Amino acid sequence: MAEDSIFLGASRHPDDSYQQAERLLLKYANRHGLVTGATGTGKTVTLQILAEGFSNAGVPVFCADVKGDLSGIAMMGEEKDFLSKRADTIKLDPYAFQEFPVIFWDLFGEKGHPIRTTISEMGPLLLSRLMNLSDAQEGVLNIAFRIADEEGLLLLDMKDLQALLVHVADRADEIGTRYGNVSKQSVGAIQRTLLVLEQQGANFFFGEPALKISDIMRTTPDGRGAINVLAADKLMMNPRLYATFLLWLLSELFEELPEVGDPDRPRLVFFFDEAHLLFDEAPKILVDRVEQVVRLIRSKGVGVYFVTQNPLDVPETVLSQLGNRIQHALRAYTPREQKAVKTAADTFRPNPDFDCFEAITKLGVGEALVSTLESKGVPSMVQRTLIRPPASRLGPITDAERDRLLKASPVFGQYDESVDRESAFEILQKKAADKAKAEAEAQKAEEAGEVDERSRWSLPDFGDGGTSTKTRRKTTTTRRRTSNRQSVTEAAIKSVVRSVGTSLGRALVRGILGSLKKGR
Known part of the structure; x- marks a missing residue:
């Protein structure tokens, strides 16, 4: 040659x-x-x-x-x-x-050293081609990548992109005022496509160490x-x-x-x-x-x-x-x-x-x-x-020949094990956990403040050592119930007294009312 x-x-x-x-x-x-x-x-x-x-x-x-x-x-x-x-x-x-x-x-x-690249290196254009996205969905994906750049979110693997899309959907109103409409329907469609890609093995391709x-x-x-x-x-x-x-x-x-x-x-x-x-x-x-x-x-x-x-x-x-x-x-x-x-x-x-x-x-x-x-x-x-x-x-x-060649390869051990370092998924997960913790603490503090406010109120003292009306009624009723058993003579005397008391009371009321009328 x-x-x-x-x-x-x-x-x-x-x-x-x-x-x-x-x-x-x-x-x-x-x-x-x-x-x-x-x-x-x-x-x-x-x-x-x-x-x-x-x-x-x-x-x-x-x-x-x-x-x-x-x-x-x-x-x-x-x-x-x-x-x-x-x-x-x-x-x-x-x-x-x-x-x-x-x-x-x-x-x-399976038959060679793994080849990986990151989501960021692939970019929104090629990802849109891979997922066969519509123009609207591709626009949402471009916005997501822009947000990731602005907020320092590394996009390495599939779960990073999935977490980013959830983050974008949660902030759709805020992001929409800056970059255009971000519909949750488009985000959902992209998420479904990512799920299909994951089932087809794309998750093996995205990650680190990158080629x-x-x-x-x-x-x-x-x-x-x-x-x-x-x-x-x-x-x-x-x-x-x-x-x-x-x-x-x-x-x-x-x-x-x-x-x-x-x-x-x-x-x-x-x-x-x-x-x-x-x-x-x-x-x-x-x-x-x-x-x-x-x-x-x-x-x-x-x-x-x-x-x-x-x-x-x-x-x-x-x-x-x-x-x-x-x-x-x-x-x-x-x-x-x-x-x-x-x-x-x-x-x-x-x-x-x-x-x-x-x-x-x-x-x-x-x-x-x-x-x-x-x-x-x-x-x-x-x-x-x-x-x-x-x-x-x-x-x-043969498989044996392939295995021997793989072990003698100059890149043996360099790409065979995947690495999962902190990226968008972990960062957004931590932010969500911190937010939930802060909300829980705020709720707890608010509830504690309401208890303090209620403790400032005091009850009136009726001279019965703080005994309530309900308690007094309960005691009187109990006493009545304990004295229900009485003799026939006692019952007759009480009846006469009540009759006299009632007649006397009526006479007194008529006398008082009559004197008032005359005074007019």
Whole structure:
């Protein structure tokens, strides 16, 4: 392999011989690329030999292993007849087997080192994309992030964001006067979406320790670049999380890496497999963001290669930024497939030896139309190319081999255990507890004050030592009840006395009233 290029394969001449080597110049490898083709046409092997070539050139690689087949790149290749035959056909001499330095990653921490980022680093735009929020809900999320910045609330994991949203809902009236309406319905909708994401495994992704970009840009002591392989077979069950994660990683590279201009080789190459998932139903603002990153990240020494089945999966504004192209076979049975073939054919610099449209539909497995950037960044004439066989193993590795590689990894133990430090959830929880305690103390003090006020009042003294009227009545009644048993003589005497007393009393009253009338 030449030091300034990657050997891709040999081009086919009209006499069906394969003599001319097709190479990808490292100087223009950061001008991005596209690998397309129908299922089973050889895209994974092409991705594998590209990763091998970049690694041997000292360029770190990040790629997703969607089906599990790419993990074999970590192991030495094995002798197979069809591989040796292809090597002889394209005159690859010597065809040497090789194992490559691989770091395995997994968002769920099952088949690789966990990859985490914080809610703050993800930001409201990508989170809105991940949760498929409406414009109103996205507005509420932006307000929540603004409040977190103003009040110094760290947003690290899912529970931090959930606590912040409750905090915002509780202060909706106050916040609404400053930033606009914050409806509890929108907050509730976001909370429900977060619950769904949590059930799909997003809680594994958000937290600390967060991934350091430098850890995916490692090189070995012998000068080879590390190949970072993301286990994505389980992640593909939630394609929105997969696409959002890769877009976040691309954005982090764009924001953190310094400008380097046009280096002699990339600082990192990023393969975005199943690229159509990034653009499916994506809002325009997100597509604009991807276009901006792809256009500007080149000057930071990063090459981005989209891998997908159909060139129509990539928007034209992004497609125009991809200078190096490898097109495997496409089918042309339906009108949409025919349009895809025509689009792919029209993007190549024509070759008078064959018709691109016809060739794309007749390519064999492992064959591709290849056009790379030549001197001064001009696309080369498209060539029908037989892709070289890989030097590493074809197919997946075993669980035992994976475990051994994980324990020998340079980041072993650095990301495997999560860390939960004080952040928005703990701060808001403490504030709520302090508020509840203060309210309880105020209530207690208020009740104590009422008791003191009542103690200032005094009762009147009726000369009976403080005995109440009710008590006196009760005593008199008791006495009466105890004297109810009396003789017949005593009862008769009391009756006479009452009669006399009553008659006398009436006479006295009449006399008094009569004298009063006379006095008038």
